Amino acid sequence: MNFMRKSLLSITAEIGILFYSLFKWIFLAILAGVVVGAAASLFLLILHESIDFVLKYSPWSFVLLPAGLVVSTYLVKTFAPDAAGHGTEKVIEAIHMRSGRIPIVVVPVKLLATVITLSVGGSAGKEGPCAQIGAGITSSMASLFRFNDIDRKKLVVCGISAGFASIFGTPIAGAIFGLEVLFIGQVLYDVLLPSFISGMVAFQTASLLGVEYFKFPVELHATFSESGFVLAIASGVFFGLVALLHIEIIKAVEGLSGKTSIGPYKKAFYGGCLLLVLGLLFGTRYFGLGTETIEQALSGKDVPLLAFFLKPIFTSITLSVGGSGGILTPTFFVGATSGVTFAKIFGLDPMLFACIGFVAVLAGAANTPIAATIMAVELFGSSVTAYAAASCIVAFVISGHRSVYPSQILARPKS
Amino acid sequence: MNFMRKSLLSITAEIGILFYSLFKWIFLAILAGVVVGAAASLFLLILHESIDFVLKYSPWSFVLLPAGLVVSTYLVKTFAPDAAGHGTEKVIEAIHMRSGRIPIVVVPVKLLATVITLSVGGSAGKEGPCAQIGAGITSSMASLFRFNDIDRKKLVVCGISAGFASIFGTPIAGAIFGLEVLFIGQVLYDVLLPSFISGMVAFQTASLLGVEYFKFPVELHATFSESGFVLAIASGVFFGLVALLHIEIIKAVEGLSGKTSIGPYKKAFYGGCLLLVLGLLFGTRYFGLGTETIEQALSGKDVPLLAFFLKPIFTSITLSVGGSGGILTPTFFVGATSGVTFAKIFGLDPMLFACIGFVAVLAGAANTPIAATIMAVELFGSSVTAYAAASCIVAFVISGHRSVYPSQILARPKS
Incomplete structure (x- = not known):
């Protein structure tokens, strides 16, 4: 013993x-x-x-x-x-x-x-x-x-x-x-x-302390079906490409801004003027956090088909000329609105795909498929888990080893 | 360009x-x-x-x-x-x-x-x-x-x-x-x-193809509270220790069995007889998969207070004398019944803690806190997520770098 x-x-x-x-x-x-x-x-x-x-x-x-x-x-x-x-x-x-x-x-x-x-x-x-x-x-x-x-x-x-x-x-x-x-x-x-x-x-x-969070109109009740699952995977490909576009636009604009040789204050001023011109052209929804547009998309309401393309342009200009802030809210904006676009193109439920896009573009852009899937469960209830996981994981693979965060270290290849 | x-x-x-x-x-x-x-x-x-x-x-x-x-x-x-x-x-x-x-x-x-x-x-x-x-x-x-x-x-x-x-x-x-x-x-x-x-x-x-799964009586509707969260963390300590006990009993019995010098067929026969004696002493619920007892525990019904201690003894004897099978169902048995025991000791809801124990002991014994938490969401609905995650993660930390699977490789320490 x-x-x-x-x-x-x-x-x-x-x-x-x-x-x-x-x-x-x-x-x-x-x-x-x-x-x-x-x-x-x-x-x-x-x-x-x-x-x-x-x-x-x-x-x-x-x-x-x-x-x-x-x-x-x-x-x-x-x-x-x-x-x-x-x-x-x-x-x-x-x-x-x-x-x-x-x-x-x-x-x-x-x-x-x-x-x-x-x-x-x-x-x-x-x-x-x-x-x-x-x-x-x-x-x-x-x-x-x-x-x-x-x-x-x-x-x-x-x-x-x-x-x-x-x-x-x-x-x-x-x-x-x-x-x-x-x-x-x-x-x-x-x-x-x-x-x-x-x-x-x-x-x-x-x-x-009284902080209030995104209000979602209603818990989703998605019933699982094989065809729905295949669609979720297909949407993951789309959202992965959207994440890639998001990453590349931000990188390109930051690169262009870094190459201009004017001083920082002038750059901030001209950048602000450029944003005003863009706002006159495309509307004010791309200014600020864009919470309203995100909520519209998540409730299945109409948003411009190219909103997901315009938001990263506004964001990358703001951040590269000296504005302070993060890029997650813009990423949610891109995700939710691109989901509506995807649903419109293929005649699907815009609300469901706005919700899936919301988390899947995050998974692809920030390389966080597990957190994004859990977020889907916390926000939209457990009925959407399988679809969200499928879309998040595919988007994560599609975005490759790129990232909205260049400092992320590659610990394990994605495939 | x-x-x-x-x-x-x-x-x-x-x-x-x-x-x-x-x-x-x-x-x-x-x-x-x-x-x-x-x-x-x-x-x-x-x-x-x-x-x-x-x-x-x-x-x-x-x-x-x-x-x-x-x-x-x-x-x-x-x-x-x-x-x-x-x-x-x-x-x-x-x-x-x-x-x-x-x-x-x-x-x-x-x-x-x-x-x-x-x-x-x-x-x-x-x-x-x-x-x-x-x-x-x-x-x-x-x-x-x-x-x-x-x-x-x-x-x-x-x-x-x-x-x-x-x-x-x-x-x-x-x-x-x-x-x-x-x-x-x-x-x-x-x-x-x-x-x-x-x-x-x-x-x-x-x-x-017609496979049917565990039936759970009703989806849990746990409402989050701070005190509930503290209890969930405390239960994680308990379930982590239970997982540790489970691991050590299996290891000890396997060690003892490996030291006996009788031939494999005699060992199988005597092992079977020993199990029969134990069955006569403690009842037949520890034989086989034990699905009934797991379901009883998960519906909040009474199970023997020491069931979680007896099951690993039956299992380790079965497996170490030549029986074929896995140890996950026994781990679920241990988890669910120890949850009832924990609830009885502290006067809590046995059903809720049987469900939490079911996943938390798995997290501790197999070192899979993320899978165990997701399992809780899939089985019991999203209302239990926070409690299950808390208990699973604590149990995972408590069980240390031990495992029911000695071949698991340590990739990253737990703390």
Whole structure:
């Protein structure tokens, strides 16, 4: 029985270490969740108040665009050059290049610059900045606790997950997104537990503080059929190509903008003027977050057939001339509207495919098929799971090893 | 515009390669799904007919146990020594050690030996053998197509996913389980698409052929609350320890059995007699698959408080003396009954915690938190997602780097 005693001892020791680590990380995760959830709520409150305030003077308020972009450029250049560019991308870069070190000044600067960019009508997202705020706060917490690089990275990943969870309104998908987005083809299982708890706590905190999320008109009741499944796979091919287009437009515009040799403030001003001209041509729905258009698409209402093509142009101009913000909301915009387009072309249910496109283009553009599928379950109910998973996985494969986030590291090829 | 032309060309070439690979693997995945789904249906049909036939003579039929185990030992030793041991473990070993090479003779031998073991009352599961059948068939397909080792491995993983999907009755969880179970802390993203399609097609094939799945009395409607979430996390600690106990009992009994120096047929016979004695002492519910007890637990009915402790003893004796079968059904048995025990101890809803235990012990024992969470959504509806995810992830962390499958390779530590 000696071997049993030894095995019992080793199990006891192992469990002891596990429990210590477990309680430490549950505590840290809850702390990070509460703080990031509260900060995200503050960000969203200021953002929505500002957007509403400016919208009162709409459509004339849009003439503020060039000036707004200049101010955003000034803020970021002067106080936090690290906060330039779109949110999630900078966070991924910080994790991979600097063990998650993000200066705390990024938090207020990013918050303010994003609020200004979005309120004057710049086309950008709010998720990335929120992840950046979460990462900035947890990075400072790690410095306060004198964490080593490994623990710092883990805590910052929790902060990212908390940021996403509190802004997506889908806590599980948000938490998993934070774990899946850092690499292509890898989930960070070692941070699974604390990230998940941070995400859930941040979401609950934000909800308690009165944050309201996307309202979906009705839970989908899709009945599974073989032909429906084949269509879902076909839609995945389409959404994968749309994701690819989205990625390439952003890259091309950023490349063109990087090649122009005018100074940053002039660039911001001219970029703003260009956006105004585009807005006159194609309408104001491409300005700002575009929440209304996303909701229209998800309720199966009509949207312009080429909306999914125009949104990335507006977004890439906004971000490449100095606007601050993320690209996830625009990605949702592209996904939902391209779903309506797909449904119109093939005579299908626009609402169902807007919902599938919403998650599938995310899966393809950000390389997060698991988080996107879970998001579908959280948003649209479990009846849509098989279709959403099929479309997300195909879109993920189709987009290849490209990404809206150039800093993502390829951990495992897709096929 | 030269760089745009070049970039366009490279995208076109990339898409071409992608589409070729896509169509090849969709075709292979559908083929594997249909064949494995049909074979799994045949296996299940023979299994259930045999169990029903023998049960008519119950309880006297259990005296066949020693003889049945001797026959199972004879079959496996003579015709397919590779098919010895529990199913999933052998499949994981084949993938890691022999690029998925599994002789086709394993398929009929495993089928027959498992049917005999389970019909006479041996305590074992049907999932592992089914995964082994799927792997054996796809390995032969790969030889037929003269695949290289990389493609063979991928196709065999599809076969495994198809086997699980057609027997779990939860196609998405089944497919993901096949991708998550090979390593600890790694999902095989490069086989995500074909595995998923194989799983869906196999499940549809089995359903069309009349396979029926676990019936759950009613979809759960859990309303999320903070205290419920804390309880779910606490239950994860309990279920993780239960998973650990399950793993250690199996390991200890296998170790003891390996140390006895009597011949294999005598061992099978004495093992069968020992099981009969245990059955007389603790009842017949621990014989066979134990489906009835699992269903009782999941409907919130009373089960013995220590059922979760007795089942692994019956199972490990059955498997270590030459019985053929898997350990997933026993793991579900342990999970569901330990959930009832947990609920009784703390005065909670036994049905809810039986459902959570069902997936959480799986997550802890097999190290598959994502597949287990998806399984909860597929079986119990999306209202239980947050609780199930919390419990599964905690159980996964608690069980440490142990596993019911010693061949699992550690790809990423859990914390």
